[in-house]
Amino acid sequence: MTGQSIVLAADVPFPPSVEDFYLPSILPWDAHDSYWVTKITVLLWLAVAVLIVYFLVSYRKPQLVPTKRQWIAESIYGFVRNNISIEMIGPRGVQFAPYLTTLFCFILLMNFFGIVPFLQISPNSHIAFPAILAVISYVMFIYIGSRHHGGFLKYMRFALVPPAPWFILPLLIPIEFFSTFLVRPFSLAVRLFANMFAGHMLLLVFTLGGFAMISANAWFIPFSIISWVLTIALTFLEFLVICLQAYVFTVLTASYVQGAIADEH
Amino acid sequence: MTGQKPPNEPRGEDGPPPPDTGMGMTAVSYLLGGMLVWGGIGWLVDHWVGTRGIFAGIGAVVGIGGGVYLIVRRLGA
Numbered sequence: 001m002t003g004q005s006i007v008l009a010a011d012v013p014f015p016p017s018v019e020d021f022y023l024p025s026i027l028p029w030d031a032h033d034s035y036w037v038t039k040i041t042v043l044l045w046l047a048v049a050v051l052i053v054y055f056l057v058s059y060r061k062p063q064l065v066p067t068k069r070q071w072i073a074e075s076i077y078g079f080v081r082n083n084i085s086i087e088m089i090g091p092r093g094v095q096f097a098p099y100l101t102t103l104f105c106f107i108l109l110m111n112f113f114g115i116v117p118f119l120q121i122s123p124n125s126h127i128a129f130p131a132i133l134a135v136i137s138y139v140m141f142i143y144i145g146s147r148h149h150g151g152f153l154k155y156m157r158f159a160l161v162p163p164a165p166w167f168i169l170p171l172l173i174p175i176e177f178f179s180t181f182l183v184r185p186f187s188l189a190v191r192l193f194a195n196m197f198a199g200h201m202l203l204l205v206f207t208l209g210g211f212a213m214i215s216a217n218a219w220f221i222p223f224s225i226i227s228w229v230l231t232i233a234l235t236f237l238e239f240l241v242i243c244l245q246a247y248v249f250t251v252l253t254a255s256y257v258q259g260a261i262a263d264e265h
Numbered sequence: 266m267t268g269q270k271p272p273n274e275p276r277g278e279d280g281p282p283p284p285d286t287g288m289g290m291t292a293v294s295y296l297l298g299g300m301l302v303w304g305g306i307g308w309l310v311d312h313w314v315g316t317r318g319i320f321a322g323i324g325a326v327v328g329i330g331g332g333v334y335l336i337v338r339r340l341g342a
Contacts, residue, residue, distance in 0.1 A: 162338050171303070171331045179291075179298035187294075252290065259291075 014212035016204035021125055021197070044123045047109045051102075077101050080250065088254035089261070096257055099140075100250050103133070107192065108246035114200055115235050115242065122242075125196040127189060130249075134189035137253040145260030155260070180259075188252060195245045199238045206231040292336050299332025300325045 013020075024030050027037040035041075058073040066074060080101040085093030110129065114122035123129050145155040160176045161169065210227040213220035307324025311317065 162335055164334070164338055168331075168334070171327065172335055174302045174306075175295065175299045175328065175331050175335060178302045179294040183294050183298060255290065 014208045016201060016208055020204060021121070021200070023121070039119075039121065040123045040126060043113050043119060043121070044110070044129070047106060047113070047123070051105050051109060076105060080104050084247075084250055084254050088251060089258045092261070093254070093258075096254065100254055103137075103253060104246055104250040107133070107249050108243065111192075111196060111242040111246055112239075114196060115203075115238050120203075121200055122196045124192055125200045127193040130189040130192040130196075133192070133249070134185045137188060137256060138185040141253075141256040141260040144257055148261045159260075184252075184256060188249060192245050192249055195241055199241055202234055203231060203238065206234060288340050292340060295332040295335045295339075296329060297332075299328035299330070299335070301328070303328025303331065 022035070023039045024032060025034045025036070025038055026042065028034060055073055058067075058069040062070060077097070081094065081097035084104070085097040085100050087093070089096060107124065110124050111122050113119045114125070142152075142155070145159065146152040149155040149158050159180055160173050162172055162176060164172060206227050210224040210231070213227065214224045304321050304325035307320035307322070308318075310320040310324070314320070
């Protein structure tokens with residue numbers, strides 16, 4: 001896995017392209033037509049496994065005075081429960097806290113793989129993963145809305161028909177439909193995907209650019225070094241983006257759920 | 266932080282709505298949505314009638330008006 005990501009300075013492919021996101025298959029080794037077991041899918045399984053094991057182990061024997069591990073796990077849950085669920089949804093947010101915490105941790109870890117040395121790519125830089133997460137949020141808020149309002153059609157009526165005089169409704173209903181049922185899943189998925197994609201691409205450009213300049217002309221060595229120093233700086237920036245996007249995705253999911261269970265006002 | 270109790274209201278009750286529930290995003294999506302939907306419909310009308318963009322323009326203006334109206338009705342006090 002790591003062997004595939006080490007590039008030799010001699011023939012650096014520059015500029016990086018979308019092809020760099022499609023890593024060769026691991027099983028069968030180096031096949032280019034099979035995408036079932038690649039670094040991306042391995043990282044996905046790793047993320048799932050790490051989260052399950054971590055939360056099981058840290059809550060195996062919960063103590064009244066928590067150990068350090070238990071304290072960290074509880075802090076993460078407490079953060080999502082108090083600062084996202086309850087803050088956004090209100091008192092009933094508590095019942096959505098487990099899902100939102102799972103979502104937050106999963107996205108955070110998946111994103112974080114983007115800057116872990118030797119892993120250095122986030123599965124979320126393939127739109128398939130954010131898209132599935134967005135579909136889950138989408139189905140969830142529609143389902144919750146339907147249950148709360150007593151039926152899918154009643155929920156649709158609540159969501160699509162604003163309190164307005166009848167002659168203006170034909171103007172407003174398409175806007176409501178567009179912004180609630182088309183833009184939401186799309187923007188959730190694309191926002192996360194684009195941030196991770198762009199982050200990976202940016203780091204690739206600066207890293208490979210350093211190699212490309214060195215191999216082009218020995219006089220460019222100082223610029224190469226600047227480029228690599230900037231890579232490190234950008235990695236920290238990337239860390240910020242990683243946390244922010246995990247937070248934003250969770251907050252928006254919570255906000256959609258809140259919109260679905262709100263009552264007329 | 267789990268040590269902190271969640272706020273002491275009973276669960277499942279409809280208290281006052283929480284202060285910030287992503288209103289900013291909703292407002293932006295109404296504005297853009299209004300412009301895109303009715304601008305898009307206007308664009309289709311343009312193609313159908315054979316004009317060169319007048320209906321798309323009218324649609325975008327009408328749509329953004331609708332978006333503003335929605336924001337006032339849905340998010341306004």
